[in-house]
Amino acid sequence: MEDRKSIMDRIAETSKVATTGVDEKDIEHWVTIYIMGKAYKVPAALTIMQAMEYAGYRFIRSCGCRAGFCGACATVYRKEGDYKLHAVLACQTRVEDGMYLVQIPFAPAEKATYDINSERCDISTVLKYYPELARCVSCNTCTKACPQDLQVMDYIQAALRGDLATAANESFDCVQCGLCAIRCPAEIVHYHVSQLIRRLYGKYQLPEEQNLKKRIEEIESGKYEEEFKKVMSLSREELEKLYVEQQKTREVY
Amino acid sequence: MAELKLIGGYPEYMRESIKLVEKTRPKRVGKLPPQMTMEEREEILNLCHPDYAPGGKRPISIGPNKGDIAPNEVVDLLEAYPLIEPDEIDLNHVDYDVDILIIGGGLAGTSAALLANDSGIPVNRILLATKLRHGDSNSIMAQGGTQAADRPEDSPVIHYIDTMGGGHFANKPDVVKALVEDAPKVIKWLCDLGAMFDRDKNGNFVELSGGGASRKRMHACRDYTGMEELRVLRDEFRNRGIPVLEYYPAIELLTDGDNRVTGAILVNLETDEYKIVRAKAVILATGGFGRLHIRGFPTTNHYGATADGLVLAYRAGAKLRDTDTVQYHPTGAVYPQQIVGLLLTEKLRTAGAQPVNKYGEAFVFPLEPRDVEAAAIIRECYIRDNGIVTPTGLRGVWLDTPLIEIVQGKGYIEKSFPAMVRMFKRFGIDITKDPVLVFPTLHYQNGGVETDPWGRTNVEGLWVAGEVSGGVHGKNRLMGNSTLDCMVFGRRAGMSAAEYVKSYKGDGRLTLDHVKRYIKMLQDAGIKPDRRSPILLPDYRGKRVLARMIDIF
Ligand SMILES: Cc1cc2nc3c(=O)[nH]c(=O)nc-3n(C[C@H](O)[C@H](O)[C@H](O)COP(=O)(O)OP(=O)(O)OC[C@H]3O[C@@H](n4cnc5c(N)ncnc54)[C@H](O)[C@@H]3O)c2cc1C
Ligand code: FES
Numbered sequence: 001m002e003d004r005k006s007i008m009d010r011i012a013e014t015s016k017v018a019t020t021g022v023d024e025k026d027i028e029h030w031v032t033i034y035i036m037g038k039a040y041k042v043p044a045a046l047t048i049m050q051a052m053e054y055a056g057y058r059f060i061r062s063c064g065c066r067a068g069f070c071g072a073c074a075t076v077y078r079k080e081g082d083y084k085l086h087a088v089l090a091c092q093t094r095v096e097d098g099m100y101l102v103q104i105p106f107a108p109a110e111k112a113t114y115d116i117n118s119e120r121c122d123i124s125t126v127l128k129y130y131p132e133l134a135r136c137v138s139c140n141t142c143t144k145a146c147p148q149d150l151q152v153m154d155y156i157q158a159a160l161r162g163d164l165a166t167a168a169n170e171s172f173d174c175v176q177c178g179l180c181a182i183r184c185p186a187e188i189v190h191y192h193v194s195q196l197i198r199r200l201y202g203k204y205q206l207p208e209e210q211n212l213k214k215r216i217e218e219i220e221s222g223k224y225e226e227e228f229k230k231v232m233s234l235s236r237e238e239l240e241k242l243y244v245e246q247q248k249t250r251e252v253y
Numbered sequence: 254m255a256e257l258k259l260i261g262g263y264p265e266y267m268r269e270s271i272k273l274v275e276k277t278r279p280k281r282v283g284k285l286p287p288q289m290t291m292e293e294r295e296e297i298l299n300l301c302h303p304d305y306a307p308g309g310k311r312p313i314s315i316g317p318n319k320g321d322i323a324p325n326e327v328v329d330l331l332e333a334y335p336l337i338e339p340d341e342i343d344l345n346h347v348d349y350d351v352d353i354l355i356i357g358g359g360l361a362g363t364s365a366a367l368l369a370n371d372s373g374i375p376v377n378r379i380l381l382a383t384k385l386r387h388g389d390s391n392s393i394m395a396q397g398g399t400q401a402a403d404r405p406e407d408s409p410v411i412h413y414i415d416t417m418g419g420g421h422f423a424n425k426p427d428v429v430k431a432l433v434e435d436a437p438k439v440i441k442w443l444c445d446l447g448a449m450f451d452r453d454k455n456g457n458f459v460e461l462s463g464g465g466a467s468r469k470r471m472h473a474c475r476d477y478t479g480m481e482e483l484r485v486l487r488d489e490f491r492n493r494g495i496p497v498l499e500y501y502p503a504i505e506l507l508t509d510g511d512n513r514v515t516g517a518i519l520v521n522l523e524t525d526e527y528k529i530v531r532a533k534a535v536i537l538a539t540g541g542f543g544r545l546h547i548r549g550f551p552t553t554n555h556y557g558a559t560a561d562g563l564v565l566a567y568r569a570g571a572k573l574r575d576t577d578t579v580q581y582h583p584t585g586a587v588y589p590q591q592i593v594g595l596l597l598t599e600k601l602r603t604a605g606a607q608p609v610n611k612y613g614e615a616f617v618f619p620l621e622p623r624d625v626e627a628a629a630i631i632r633e634c635y636i637r638d639n640g641i642v643t644p645t646g647l648r649g650v651w652l653d654t655p656l657i658e659i660v661q662g663k664g665y666i667e668k669s670f671p672a673m674v675r676m677f678k679r680f681g682i683d684i685t686k687d688p689v690l691v692f693p694t695l696h697y698q699n700g701g702v703e704t705d706p707w708g709r710t711n712v713e714g715l716w717v718a719g720e721v722s723g724g725v726h727g728k729n730r731l732m733g734n735s736t737l738d739c740m741v742f743g744r745r746a747g748m749s750a751a752e753y754v755k756s757y758k759g760d761g762r763l764t765l766d767h768v769k770r771y772i773k774m775l776q777d778a779g780i781k782p783d784r785r786s787p788i789l790l791p792d793y794r795g796k797r798v799l800a801r802m803i804d805i806f
């Protein structure tokens with residue numbers, strides 16, 4: 001049996017692609033990408049983000065979570081000989097030969113400010129803060145620009161029909177990268193609009209959760225103080241026994 | 254050689270193994286391997302957990318925790334010289350003079366700012382400075398959920414016991430009590446601000462279990478829980494007009510020369526200009542250290558998770574605790590190469606996915622505490638040799654995701670795991686049809702700066718909240734307790750700092766005396782000046798480019 005330290009060393013050695021960057025000598029397949037027009041030969045197995053790093057870029061902007069959750073790495077590209085402009089997240093897209101790309105590190109966009117506690121939960125509130133919403137011409141450019149593949153135009157239209165529930169749920173997976181807003185000919189800022197809609201919906205249309213309400217009252221009335229006192233005065237051994245017993249009563253699915 | 258031919262995202266040889274997984278799947282439904290006893294847990298941790306394997310750590314040789322054990326990568330940063338020369342910094346010109354400075358823009362920092370404001374500190378007396386954009390953080394990536402004991406079958410005391418047991422009883426009891434008691438309040442706070450937690454037909458929360466949690470108490474927003482929590486809090490923060498500086502990391506704290514923190518030095522990442530902030534109270538909420546790649550592991554963490562807060566606090570005299578343990582999440586991606594290390598949420602296992610080996614055999618109860626589950630996967634791959642080897646030489650086991658829909662019904666995965674579906678679809682894999690390959694990945698900083706239940710440290714004027722803190726999770730954190738921790742102690746730190754500010758007695762003197770003393774300690778210990786910290790960002794540039802780089806500006 002291999003000893004424990006050498007197992008750890010082996011894991012570290014094979015993980016290098018993700019920890020110290022790739023080593024040229026291990027690479028068999030290459031592609032050429034054009035970062036703002038300049039050609040770079042990069043390993044074919046990398047994401048756009050990793051490939052830019054391989055090429056020598058050290059990010060300050062355009063790199064946040066590195067996993068598709070923060071929207072910092074919005075990127076647009078065209079392929080040689082293709083008219084279509086693609087919009088993607090650099091951390092979640094593999095490089096392809098002949099990509100001409102540029103990152104969009106910042107989206108200039110006005111965010112309305114409001115007091116969520118004193119707004120009405122209907123479309124009039126949304127239009128009050130974002131009147132340009134009414135300018136939507138249903139061109140669907142926003143949907144095509146969305147790297148999350150959300151039905152952006154549909155949720156905007158649902159909102160305009162007054163259906164905030166649909167708009168809230170359909171926009172839910174938005175990472176707020178800003179690509180929709182940059183492409184929109186009506187200059188709508190979809191991701192700020194949908195943020196307002198989701199907060200209105202979450203606050204006013206989802207019912208108050210009863211268990212939660214009850215539990216807070218119980219805690220505030222001091223219901224658990226006695227029990228806490230008891231448990232917190234146990235020795236480590238006694239507490240461990242209690243823990244083992246509790247784990248046996250576990251709810252799984 | 255041509256690139257490997259892929260079928261549904263996988264090469265032929267992996268397809269062979271997937272067939273075995275499919276074959277055993279019907280037999281595995283509803284049949285789980287037994288949970289381990291405490292003795293078995295101990296045994297497997299010793300055998301296979303990276304924390305327990307020899308090497309990788311050493312004692313800290315200077316400062317308040319001299320003699321304590323920590324990972325080499327962390328000790329390297331503590332035993333390093335500052336980025337600045339203390340005598341070259343002009344402290345006479347103060348750029349921002351505020352009541353409360355918050356450093357870090359994740360859930361902890363954002364919560365602290367909101368509660369400071371609620372507690373009577375005007376918005377223009379608060380400043381939040383963060384390294385990347387407000388929200389580029391570990392918080393935004395939290396997928397699985399947030400724990401709160403609110404169902405009738407559950408109680409804060411049960412939550413307390415689960416948390417203590419998961420942490421190997423090393424947790425600080427009074428801090429854990431605050432965590433579990435505030436939990437329902439935090440969920441209510443988020444709902445009142447408009448957060449959309451998953452609900453059932455009757456409007457009740459859908460709650461799931463988690464590794465080491467004996468009751469179902471995970472509150473989720475699909476698999477975008479942290480994103481929803483953070484964007485709601487950030488929207489509220491923006492509505493109130495609280496000032497924020499993005500791409501302005503703190504590189505050193507300032508003290509009054511008398512062990513009281515009185516501000517910080519920030520630096521503009523784009524122009525390198527420094528700014529001096531004077532503050533009556535400083536709340537440090539800089540998150541964790543995944544990007545240090547402890548023991549050479551890939552990580553789930555965001556780009557800025559580089560332990561800066563630990564370094565800054567330690568130089569100012571703050572005490573750390575539980576620095577000897579690190580959390581490896583059992584299920585990080587190992588294939589395809591583009592996403593190595595990224596997280597596959599534990600919620601997949603709470604919904605029914607099972608880890609299985611290359612023969613399609615289940616080998617571990619799917620919901621052990623994380624350290625135990627991770628060790629079992631390492632054993633399967635490296636000791637029993639039952640793992641699948643990827644084209645780049647990594648090993649992993651299958652996480653049988655299609656099983657989820659057998660347990661929960663068709664359509665469940667799309668509905669509950671849109672982020673996971675999307676991530677794999679982008680690389681040609683359909684997780685509703687095929688399993689995914691996983692191996693432990695560096696996930697969480699269990700220990701950190703020691704606090705009391707109000708986020709106070711042993712240094713006056715300095716609060717910490719969130720992943721940078723230590724004590725609440727002991728030696729191992731449970732799923733869903735961390736987003737909770739950030740909000741509970743972010744809020745508490747905000748309230749407590751606000752109180753402190755109201756009866757502030759300091760004179761606001763700004764010095765770097767603590768840094769000078771620290772440099773002296775480093776020199777006395779014979780530490781050479783070739784390492785500097787905080788490091789702020791990791792460096793993944795290609796080796797060839799680095800070797801041929803010249804410094805021209
Ligand atoms: C992929 C993933 C999934 C997770 N899933 C869950 C889950 O399901 N449930 C759960 O409870 N927990 C989960 N966690 C853990 C949890 O999300 C984090 O521990 C927690 O959100 C940390 O919050 P924080 O505010 O302390 O730090 P962060 O959210 O990391 O925020 C820290 C902020 O400080 C900034 N910063 C860093 N250094 C400096 C500096 N020098 N100056 C200024 N700013 C600085 C960072 O850039 C960042 O914005 C997960 C973590 C990850 C990575
Ligand atoms: S870096 Fe966060 S989405 Fe790509």
